[in-house]
Amino acid sequence: MITVQRSVSGSSQSPRSPSSQPFLSVSVTDPVKLGNGVQAYISYRVITKTNFPEYQGPEKIVIRRYSDFVWLRDRLFEKYKGIFIPPLPEKSAVEKFRFSAEFIEMRRQALDIFVNRIASHQELQQSEDLRTFLQADEEMMERLRSHETGIFKKKPADLMQIFKDVQSRVSDVVLGKEKPVEESNPEYEKLKNYVFELENHLAEAQKHAYRLVKRHRELGQSLSDFGKAAKLLGACEGNALGKAFSELGAKSETLSIKLQKEAHQLLMSFEEPLKDYVRAVQSIKATIAERANAFRQQCELAETIKLKEINLDKLMLTRSDKVGEAEIEYKELKAASEEATNRFETIVRLMNEEIVRFQEQKTVDMGIAFHEFAKGQARLANGIADAWRSLLPKLEVCSS
Amino acid sequence: MMSHENHGDEDASGYADLRESRDEMESLALDDSSNGPASSSSLTDRQSRRTAFNSILEPPSYAEAIFTSFDSSSSNGFHRNQNLPPRPDPFSHSDFLRIWVSDPRKEQELAANSLVPGGTTYYTYLITTRTNLPEYGGPGSEFSVRRRFKDVVTLSDRLSESYRGFFVPIRPDKSLVDSQVMQMGQFVEQRRSALEKYLNRLASHPAVQKSEELRVFLVVKGKLPLAKSIDVASRMLDGAVRLPKQLLGDAAAAAAATVEASQATQPARGGRDLLRMLRELKQSVANDWGRVKPLVVEEDKEFLERKEWLVEFEHHLSNISKEAETLVKAQQDTGETMGELGLAFVKLTNFETEEAILDSQRVRATDMKNLATAAVKASRLYRELNAQTVKHLDKLHEYLGVMLAANGAFSDRSSALLTVQTLSSDLVSLQSRIEKLEAASSKIFGGDRSRMRKIEDLKETARVTEDAKSCAVREYERIKDNNRDELERFDKERHIDFMDMLKGFVLNQVTPRRWQMRGRISQRKLSDMLEMAAENFGFELLFS
Numbered sequence: 001m002i003t004v005q006r007s008v009s010g011s012s013q014s015p016r017s018p019s020s021q022p023f024l025s026v027s028v029t030d031p032v033k034l035g036n037g038v039q040a041y042i043s044y045r046v047i048t049k050t051n052f053p054e055y056q057g058p059e060k061i062v063i064r065r066y067s068d069f070v071w072l073r074d075r076l077f078e079k080y081k082g083i084f085i086p087p088l089p090e091k092s093a094v095e096k097f098r099f100s101a102e103f104i105e106m107r108r109q110a111l112d113i114f115v116n117r118i119a120s121h122q123e124l125q126q127s128e129d130l131r132t133f134l135q136a137d138e139e140m141m142e143r144l145r146s147h148e149t150g151i152f153k154k155k156p157a158d159l160m161q162i163f164k165d166v167q168s169r170v171s172d173v174v175l176g177k178e179k180p181v182e183e184s185n186p187e188y189e190k191l192k193n194y195v196f197e198l199e200n201h202l203a204e205a206q207k208h209a210y211r212l213v214k215r216h217r218e219l220g221q222s223l224s225d226f227g228k229a230a231k232l233l234g235a236c237e238g239n240a241l242g243k244a245f246s247e248l249g250a251k252s253e254t255l256s257i258k259l260q261k262e263a264h265q266l267l268m269s270f271e272e273p274l275k276d277y278v279r280a281v282q283s284i285k286a287t288i289a290e291r292a293n294a295f296r297q298q299c300e301l302a303e304t305i306k307l308k309e310i311n312l313d314k315l316m317l318t319r320s321d322k323v324g325e326a327e328i329e330y331k332e333l334k335a336a337s338e339e340a341t342n343r344f345e346t347i348v349r350l351m352n353e354e355i356v357r358f359q360e361q362k363t364v365d366m367g368i369a370f371h372e373f374a375k376g377q378a379r380l381a382n383g384i385a386d387a388w389r390s391l392l393p394k395l396e397v398c399s400s
Numbered sequence: 401m402m403s404h405e406n407h408g409d410e411d412a413s414g415y416a417d418l419r420e421s422r423d424e425m426e427s428l429a430l431d432d433s434s435n436g437p438a439s440s441s442s443l444t445d446r447q448s449r450r451t452a453f454n455s456i457l458e459p460p461s462y463a464e465a466i467f468t469s470f471d472s473s474s475s476n477g478f479h480r481n482q483n484l485p486p487r488p489d490p491f492s493h494s495d496f497l498r499i500w501v502s503d504p505r506k507e508q509e510l511a512a513n514s515l516v517p518g519g520t521t522y523y524t525y526l527i528t529t530r531t532n533l534p535e536y537g538g539p540g541s542e543f544s545v546r547r548r549f550k551d552v553v554t555l556s557d558r559l560s561e562s563y564r565g566f567f568v569p570i571r572p573d574k575s576l577v578d579s580q581v582m583q584m585g586q587f588v589e590q591r592r593s594a595l596e597k598y599l600n601r602l603a604s605h606p607a608v609q610k611s612e613e614l615r616v617f618l619v620v621k622g623k624l625p626l627a628k629s630i631d632v633a634s635r636m637l638d639g640a641v642r643l644p645k646q647l648l649g650d651a652a653a654a655a656a657a658t659v660e661a662s663q664a665t666q667p668a669r670g671g672r673d674l675l676r677m678l679r680e681l682k683q684s685v686a687n688d689w690g691r692v693k694p695l696v697v698e699e700d701k702e703f704l705e706r707k708e709w710l711v712e713f714e715h716h717l718s719n720i721s722k723e724a725e726t727l728v729k730a731q732q733d734t735g736e737t738m739g740e741l742g743l744a745f746v747k748l749t750n751f752e753t754e755e756a757i758l759d760s761q762r763v764r765a766t767d768m769k770n771l772a773t774a775a776v777k778a779s780r781l782y783r784e785l786n787a788q789t790v791k792h793l794d795k796l797h798e799y800l801g802v803m804l805a806a807n808g809a810f811s812d813r814s815s816a817l818l819t820v821q822t823l824s825s826d827l828v829s830l831q832s833r834i835e836k837l838e839a840a841s842s843k844i845f846g847g848d849r850s851r852m853r854k855i856e857d858l859k860e861t862a863r864v865t866e867d868a869k870s871c872a873v874r875e876y877e878r879i880k881d882n883n884r885d886e887l888e889r890f891d892k893e894r895h896i897d898f899m900d901m902l903k904g905f906v907l908n909q910v911t912p913r914r915w916q917m918r919g920r921i922s923q924r925k926l927s928d929m930l931e932m933a934a935e936n937f938g939f940e941l942l943f944s
Contacts, residue, residue, distance in 0.1 A: 194755045201748045208741040215734040222723065222730040229720035236709075236716045241895050244902050356758065363760040363767075370771045377778060388909040395906060399899045 024050040024119045026134065028064075028112040031104045041065050042104060044111060048134045060135050066091075068133065069111055071145050075129040076118065081290045081343065082350030083124065084358055086117035087279030102264075106272060113276065123350075181299045182292070191355065192288055199281045206274040213267045220259030227252030244398040251391050255384060262380045269372035273365055280358070291351065294344040301337040308333055497531040497603040499618065501596040504588045507548075523588055524548045525595060529618045536615060543619045549574070551617065551624040552595060558613045558626055559602070564812035564875075565882030567805040567890065568608060569601040601801075606889070676822075683822040698817060700880065706887055707810060714803045721800055724793040728786060735782025742775030785908065792905040795897055802890065813883055816876040823869040830862045 030045040048060045069088055077085050089110035092103075118124045132144070183189075227249040234245030308330050315323045503526040509519040524546045532539040556571035572594035576587070599618075602608050616626055698704065745768050752765035834855060841851045 190755075190757075197751065197755075201744070201751050205741070205744040205748055208737060208744050212734070212737045212741055215730070215737045219727075219730040219734050222727040226720070226723040226727045229716070229723040233713075233716040233720050236713050241898055244899060248902055248906070356760075359758050359760040359764075363764040366764055367767055370767050373771060374774060377774070385910050388906045391906050392903075392910070395899070395903050399903070 022051055024048070024052055024055075024125055026112075026115045026119050028108055028115060031108050033099060033104075040099070042099070042107070044108060046115070046134065054131060056135055062135065062141075063138055064133070064141065066107070066111075067145055068141055069114065071141075072118075072129060072133045073114075076124060076127060077286070077290075079127065079129070080123060080350075081294065082287065082347035082354070083121070084280065084284050084287055084354045085124075086114050086121075087276065087283045088114055089279075102267070106268070109268065109272065110276065181296045183295055195281060195284050195288065199278065199285070202274065202278045202281060206271065206278055209266075209271040209274050213263050213271055216259055216263035216266060220256045220263060223252045223259060224256035227256065240398040244395055247391060247394045247398070251387055255387050258380065258383050258387070262376055262383075265376050266373070270369050270376070273369040277362060277366065280362070284358070287347075287351065287354075291344070291347045294340065294347050298337070298340040298344045301333065301340050305330075305333050305337050495533065495606075495609065497529070497533055497536075497609055499596065499599040499603055500528040501592050501599065502526050502528065504592055505546075522548050522550075523591075525592060527599070527618060533609070535610060536619065545618065545621050547617065547624065549591065549595075551626075552598070554624060554626050554628050555613060555617045557628065559608060559611065560808065560812075562611065562613060563608060563882075564816065565809050565879030565886070566605070566607055567802060567809050567886045569598060569605060570801055570804045570808070571598055679826070680818050680822045683825060684818055686825075687818075687821065698814075703880070703883065710803070710806060714800070717796060717799060717803065721793075721796040724796055728790055728793065731782055731786045731789060735779045735786065738775050738782060739779030742772045742779060745769075745772035745775060748772075788908040789905065792901050792908065795901040799894065799897070802894075806886070806890065809879075809883055809886060813876070813879050816872065816879050820869065820872045820876050823865060823872050827862065827865050827869060830858055830865060834858045834862065 025048070027047050028044050029047065031042050032044075033040060034043050035041055043063050043065050046062050046064050048055070048062075049058065051058060070091075073085055073088055076083075089107050118127075118130055124130065133141075136144070230245045230249030230252060232249075234242040234247075234249060236242070237245060308326070312323070312326050312330050315326050504523050505525075506521050507524055509522055525548070527545050527547050529536075529541075529543045531541050533541075536543070552571055553574070559568050572591065576582070582590070602614055608614060613626060617624060749765050749768040749772055752761055752768060756762045756765060837851055837855050837858070841848050841855065844851075
């Protein structure tokens with residue numbers, strides 16, 4: 001097996017191991033706004049450094065846009081059922097128009113993490129679609145992208161739609177005479193419940209995290225306004241008291257800057273990872289849907305085969321001419337059934353591995369995020385205390 | 401509001417209510433104990449610097465003396481006994497006057513004329529006073545009376561009349577402000593608190609403190625024996641209310657002044673003064689239109705400059721007060737959201753712990769728990785920080801009230817000036833009429849009897865007007881003096897109050913009260929702890 005270097009999320013460092021070790025390292029950089037008005041979009045520079053033999057060369061730079069990433073994700077989702085495909089940042093039709101610097105940076109970071117996770121996944125990194133994504137020129141990419149949306153009716157970006165399809169098919173079965181076909185695996189049941197509930201809890205935590213970022217910003221703004229007002233009052237007062245107010249105002253404005261910086265940090269290294277966690281859980285839900293699909297197919301085929309068997313026996317007894325046809329049909333069905341069973345079992349096996357990997361990765365990711373949170377808050381508290389402390393001697397001077 | 405020099409004034413700040421005082425007491429006692437004896441010494445030692453601040457910031461309040469004995473915490477007691485510096489006894493101050501407002505009670509107003517039984521309801525409040533003032537009976541005097549808000553309005557009106565030119569504190573509003581909507585209970589509590597603050601401000605005003613009106617209000621049980629306004633006749637005849645000394649100078653002048661003349665010392669009000677109001681209005685219009693230059697004008701350049709400065713000052717003060725409010729709200733919101741985040745993580749932790757199958761999940765659950773704890777503690781920190789911030793920045797808001805009082809004092813001045821101007825121009829027109837008549841009658845040999853009488857009448861009127869004008873001028877000068885004294889006092893006390901506020905605010909941000917209370921955590925140690933905690937990811941230490 002090829003040993004892969006696990007690149008840290010969000011970074012684009014060059015591989016540390018000697019060049020003989022296989023590596024695949026990708027970075028998403030340099031967002032550039034292109035186009036006008038409604039047509040506007042962001043393009044990113046994707047830089048690949050690798051020594052995989054399948055790749056064209058040691059380094060390649062291409063230009064990609066968000067929909068290209070979506071194409072890649074969809075292809076991987078189709079081909080690698082059972083594996084938790086790394087999540088993408090939301091499409092957001094509204095914020096797109098504003099394209100604030102922060103939004104662009106958040107998206108770039110998320111895309112970078114996305115590609116790197118694929119590149120460091122044992123199976124996914126072998127994908128041909130990944131190679132295409134990382135190397136194809138822009139025209140080819142565009143063709144592939146529009147080809148995809150043209151032929152396939154379902155909207156690639158909408159995972160939830162897939163899940164809803166499954167749900168509706170399940171309810172169709174219910175309305176039909178058959179009972180819903182579901183695995184009767186208690187451990188799996190537990191896992192499914194866990195995943196669903198986890199999403200709720202995480203979403204709430206992320207919501208509060210985002211609000212906290214906003215609060216930091218508001219506090220920063222109010223400190224800035226307060227500082228300005230204090231300076232004005234200081235100018236009006238004049239003499240020692242006025243100086244004291246001016247010093248206070250200046251210090252307040254300094255703190256405002258600190259707070260804004262900390263708010264940004266909080267967003268990028270705490271809130272975004274939480275959001276990423278939520279997306280990852282949603283991706284797992286899509287895989288769960290796929291597994292249910294595969295299971296249902298397997299069951300349906302098994303049912304169909306039983307019927308066909310009975311039919312075949314009947315035909316053989318009556319020595320009908322249709323026996324030959326029926327036998328061929330039966331063989332095809334048998335093959336299909338085996339295939340379906342394989343598919344399902346692969347998904348189950350992969351999922352079991354993935355879950356372990358996912359939990360471990362998440363613990364590491366969250367550990368880092370929490371550490372950043374603590375560091376940030378400590379830094380802020382210290383910064384604030386230090387700033388005010390440095391003001392005290394000045395106030396002393398003013399009052400003496 | 402306006403405090404006396406350093407820690408001599410026990411509670412001229414006095415608008416902390418009893419509950420608040422208890423909190424302050426706890427922290428005060430520990431502040432002193434943790435900082436050792438107060439000294440103004442070398443400022444290199446951080447501890448002693450803080451001590452110097454604290455002794456200015458938090459003058460020992462009267463409440464502390466009461467509640468000291470109630471403190472049950474043993475460690476506190478130990479520290480206090482050990483290190484408490486000798487503190488001046490609040491009782492020993494001769495100008496100590498402190499007021500509490502409590503026990504709101506609903507009462508029925510009997511509608512005497514109504515055929516239907518029952519009437520409107522109103523609330524009364526128990527007003528408790530403790531004082532050393534000799535006017536009230538000397539050291540250790542205590543009084544309790546019941547008053548309703550109408551009585552407070554009466555008191556306020558009478559004080560404005562008697563103390564023209566002074567920055568007399570403004571009384572609480574009669575009705576709710578703007579879009580405030582609240583329950584009756586909330587309203588009553590708000591009013592009670594506002595009344596307490598107001599009365600204590602009156603008590604700490606050096607001139608108002610000695611007023612008869614205030615004394616009567618605080619001491620005399622039953623119906624408030626203050627007339628709603630000064631009816632001049634009753635002023636002369638009614639012995640129940642002593643005439644304000646400052647108004648008429650010595651007794652001789654009082655006897656000499658006619659009713660007319662002394663009327664001139666009051667601003668024109670409705671009813672009997674209608675004619676005078678009209679005349680003064682005519683005068684002010686004439687002033688404004690500039691057709692007739694008033695005979696007396698505001699000449700004091702220094703005053704005019706000061707007034708202009710105060711307008712600018714008020715503008716900036718109002719601005720910073722508003723921003724302070726926003727700041728406090730932002731701090732509060734941050735604390736709240738931090739708390740909510742903590743709770744969300746507590747839920748997550750419990751969830752992960754329950755559902756944990758893998759070890760990695762258990763590790764993560766532990767991390768989450770630490771985060772939750774840190775967040776909840778941080779939230780408490782913000783809340784405490786804010787409670788103190790509010791107290792300090794409230795001073796800004798208070799001074800807006802002082803600006804209102806100042807405006808009142810300045811309008812006293814301008815209305816007194818207007819009176820002088822009116823009387824002056826009256827005098828001038830009278831004299832010209834006299835001259836005209838005299839000129840006309842001199843042409844008639846032997847004189848014209850009716851005309852002579854007219855001239856005599858006019859001369860008499862002129863004499864009275866002359867007297868009135870003198871009174872008015874004296875009053876105007878008196879008000880000018882009051883203005884000047886008050887401005888000086890305002891400058892001095894504002895300087896002290898604001899410096900204290902700034903220091904208190906900054907100090908609070910550096911080390912919130914709770915940590916001051918602990919005493920054992922110095923500032924240096926605290927930041928070290930924070931650093932360490934972040935490094936080792938040991939959340940327990942982070943905000944404990």
